[in-house]
Amino acid sequence: MEARPEATRWYDRLLSVDRRWIYLILAIAVLLPTVIPFSVPTGISNEVRSVYNFIEGLEPGDNLFLAIDYDPSTLAELHPMTEAILRQAFQRGARVVITSLSQFGPAMAEELIARVAQEEGKQRNIDYTFLGYKPYPGITILAMGSDFRVPFPTDYYGTPVDSIPMMQDIHNYRNVKAVISFAGGNVADMWIQYGNAKYGVPVALGVTGVMASDYYPYLQSRQIFGLIPGMKGAAEYEMLVERRGQGSRGMPYQMSTHLVILVFMVITNIAYVAQRRARRRAAGAR
Amino acid sequence: MEVTWGTLAWQTLAAFATLAIFSFLIGDNPLYKFVERLWVGVTTGYWTMLLFWTSFWDKVWVPVMQQHQWHYLIPVALGVLMWFRLSPRRGWLSRYALAFYIGISTGVFIPLAFKTGVFLQVEGAIRPVTADMVGLNFLLALLGLICSLSYFFFSRHHTGLLGVTSRIGIITLMVGFGAGFGLTVMGRVALLVQRVIFLRDYVTNLAGKIF
Amino acid sequence: MKKQIPLLLVLVSGLIMVIQYFVPHPVSEFVFTYANDFVIVIGILALPIGIFSLLRNTWAKAKHDRKERIYSIATFFGFALMVVAGLKRESLESGTLYMQLFQNILVPAQATLFSMLAFYIASAAYRAFRVRTMLAAILLVTAFVVMLRLIPLPEPLSTWNADLVRWILAVPNMAAKRAIIIGVALGAISYSMKILLGIESSYMGRD
Numbered sequence: 001m002e003a004r005p006e007a008t009r010w011y012d013r014l015l016s017v018d019r020r021w022i023y024l025i026l027a028i029a030v031l032l033p034t035v036i037p038f039s040v041p042t043g044i045s046n047e048v049r050s051v052y053n054f055i056e057g058l059e060p061g062d063n064l065f066l067a068i069d070y071d072p073s074t075l076a077e078l079h080p081m082t083e084a085i086l087r088q089a090f091q092r093g094a095r096v097v098i099t100s101l102s103q104f105g106p107a108m109a110e111e112l113i114a115r116v117a118q119e120e121g122k123q124r125n126i127d128y129t130f131l132g133y134k135p136y137p138g139i140t141i142l143a144m145g146s147d148f149r150v151p152f153p154t155d156y157y158g159t160p161v162d163s164i165p166m167m168q169d170i171h172n173y174r175n176v177k178a179v180i181s182f183a184g185g186n187v188a189d190m191w192i193q194y195g196n197a198k199y200g201v202p203v204a205l206g207v208t209g210v211m212a213s214d215y216y217p218y219l220q221s222r223q224i225f226g227l228i229p230g231m232k233g234a235a236e237y238e239m240l241v242e243r244r245g246q247g248s249r250g251m252p253y254q255m256s257t258h259l260v261i262l263v264f265m266v267i268t269n270i271a272y273v274a275q276r277r278a279r280r281r282a283a284g285a286r
Numbered sequence: 287m288e289v290t291w292g293t294l295a296w297q298t299l300a301a302f303a304t305l306a307i308f309s310f311l312i313g314d315n316p317l318y319k320f321v322e323r324l325w326v327g328v329t330t331g332y333w334t335m336l337l338f339w340t341s342f343w344d345k346v347w348v349p350v351m352q353q354h355q356w357h358y359l360i361p362v363a364l365g366v367l368m369w370f371r372l373s374p375r376r377g378w379l380s381r382y383a384l385a386f387y388i389g390i391s392t393g394v395f396i397p398l399a400f401k402t403g404v405f406l407q408v409e410g411a412i413r414p415v416t417a418d419m420v421g422l423n424f425l426l427a428l429l430g431l432i433c434s435l436s437y438f439f440f441s442r443h444h445t446g447l448l449g450v451t452s453r454i455g456i457i458t459l460m461v462g463f464g465a466g467f468g469l470t471v472m473g474r475v476a477l478l479v480q481r482v483i484f485l486r487d488y489v490t491n492l493a494g495k496i497f
Numbered sequence: 498m499k500k501q502i503p504l505l506l507v508l509v510s511g512l513i514m515v516i517q518y519f520v521p522h523p524v525s526e527f528v529f530t531y532a533n534d535f536v537i538v539i540g541i542l543a544l545p546i547g548i549f550s551l552l553r554n555t556w557a558k559a560k561h562d563r564k565e566r567i568y569s570i571a572t573f574f575g576f577a578l579m580v581v582a583g584l585k586r587e588s589l590e591s592g593t594l595y596m597q598l599f600q601n602i603l604v605p606a607q608a609t610l611f612s613m614l615a616f617y618i619a620s621a622a623y624r625a626f627r628v629r630t631m632l633a634a635i636l637l638v639t640a641f642v643v644m645l646r647l648i649p650l651p652e653p654l655s656t657w658n659a660d661l662v663r664w665i666l667a668v669p670n671m672a673a674k675r676a677i678i679i680g681v682a683l684g685a686i687s688y689s690m691k692i693l694l695g696i697e698s699s700y701m702g703r704d
Contacts, residue, residue, distance in 0.1 A: 019624065022623050023616045026615065027616075040647070043659055071607070072603060072607040073608060075608055076608065076612075104607070106589070107596055107599045107600070108604070110589070110591060110596075111600070115591075134541075135537075135541060135544055136537060139533055139540070140537065143530070143533040143537060146526065146529065146530040147530075150534050150537075151534075156589065158586050213666060213670050214677075215674075216667060216671040216674060217671050217674050217678055220675075251647070254647050257619075258648060259648055261619050262641065262644055262645065262648070264622050264623040265626055265641060267623075268622075268623050268624070269627055272627045272628065
């Protein structure tokens with residue numbers, strides 16, 4: 001009896017699937033929660049709780065610095081946590097100074113800040129100041145340590161910082177309780193290196209899932225006091241502030257796509273092991 | 287909340303851009319290329335005006351021309367020298383501005399890199415070894431760190447004790463990369479999820495307006 | 498002289514900033530503040546070189562390649578549209594044409610471009626992520642365990658998985674990433690010292 005040709009064996013077929021089938025299955029998985037809505041329970045990690053507890057500990061009139069350092073490519077993960085923290089800071093009565101040191105961040109940041117401030121009844125230049133954008137984040141972070149007015153003589157809207165009521169007693173990092181940076185790139189490292197290491201300002205980070213695992217050493221050595229990793233971190237934070245946002249809404253989609261990718265990983269390796277064994281057997285028989 | 291026709295029109299533009307870019311998954315096509323190049327132009331134009339108003343106007347034009355802070359003419363002159371980089375014959379003039387910029391950036395970086403990347407990291411790794419899980423974890427982390435660092439020591443062959451430690455090191459690194467990959471999947475999927483939610487909301491708004 | 502004086506400038510300005518870090522005197526702070534201030538201004542004036550280069554290359558492509566012409570026109574059109582929309586300072590605020598174009602072209606296009614990575618990572622997980630060696634198996638198993646925490650498992654599996662992921666991130670992952678941080682920092686410092694000492698001068702370009 002003739003041996004079956006290699007290509008017809010089940011493991012060979014599985015291992016040579018056209019990538020467009022994979023795209024299609026993933027597309028179905030990501031659309032599933034749209035058709036069949038469900039919720040996913042989320043545990044809360046210590047690193048996210050640290051940031052929450054810090055903001056909860058702010059008193060009315062305390063100054064907080066938010067650095068919105070991401071752009072549209074990481075908006076999905078970082079926008080929900082930025083909104084949750086900004087809202088919480090406003091509700092605590094904190095005065096918020098905000099910068100946006102990424103090229104395409106300022107417009108997104110401006111829309112978010114204006115919307116949240118309006119919803120929370122906060123006034124620009126009284127309750128918050130949006131300083132805006134300057135290129136070269138490392139140098140800007142360093143310069144702000146001397147005085148925020150060095151890189152930002154005016155705010156995003158062109159108002160001289162010296163004429164902004166809330167900025168009268170806010171000059172540099174010594175006048176803010178902490179810096180929370182929402183970063184989609186290496187600006188996070190610059191805040192640790194230039195903000196925390198040089199000026200000693202406490203720093204917490206909200207970062208993308210891609211970057212999150214890289215910042216645990218800084219968390220352990222207390223160079224940052226909190227870390228919010230990606231969309232899951234945003235969902236955890238929304239649970240803590242008891243306000244469902246895009247982070248929580250995205251978790252069912254995360255679950256369905258992760259399940260599909262896990263199944264892919266299992267299937268492909270079962271097929272791979274079977275193929276390897278068959279080839280070894282064939283080589284041994286020869 | 288009721289969506290206006292104007293908002294819906296803008297959302298249609300956004301949905302068109304989204305679907306045009308997604309069409310690349312089927313294969314490269316003119317629609318994808320057109321929208322991508324349009325995006326490049328819009329991005330450049332956006333950043334040009336942002337840079338003009340928030341940086342050039344606030345930090346250069348107003349201080350020099352309106353506030354007469356003449357000391358800013360020094361960096362302005364150096365900045366203008368940078369433009370000579372585009373000239374094949376006079377490109378060397380840009381080196382003076384570049385030297386100032388590179389020298390200051392590098393000089394600031396070195397001590398802070400030592401502090402952040404070396405001293406504080408080593409300090410964080412050295413903790414008292416206590417007879418509990420916390421102490422054990424610190425010990426494991428310290429061993430993992432030493433072994434991982436030994437893997438990157440290429441001045442000797444990885445044999446003997448160095449061979450053992452570098453083997454443990456690469457295993458530790460693989461665990462780290464695996465954790466990174468697991469979180470990366472979440473990160474990449476989040477971007478797709480946000481686009482799907484946007485398209486879902488757009489279809490809902492459109493259906494609500496039409497029907 | 499075209500290279501020697503700039504290299505000397507690099508050394509002198511760099512050394513001043515290194516020494517400044519250790520000197521808390523007000524004069525030192527004054528030098529630091531103004532050095533940073535000047536660098537910001539130089540940088541602001543240097544950035545338009547990139548914009549000019551992009552437009553020049555797009556023009557060259559449009560001139561020499563007929564098939565590319567329509568796409569180059571799209572680039573110029575997008576650029577001109579944003580420049581005209583942003584001619585007033587007030588354009589930077591929400592609700593303006595400039596911001597609408599940002600929200601409805603730039604944001605969706607860029608977000609979608611990066612969202613396609615989800616498909617590529619799924620494809621890579623299926624077609625490339627195989628246990629060819631023991632090390633690949635360790636990587637795969639760790640990734641599997643970390644990804645599993647997003648799947649609601651029955652108790653006590655859910656708690657075990659959550660605890661295991663917490664331990665993985667806080668101990669072996671932390672150790673591995675710390676080794677990389679230290680290695681990268683030492684490498685970056687040595688490269689920076691080469692720049693200061695003039696050993697590395699490729700950034701100056703050729704004569």
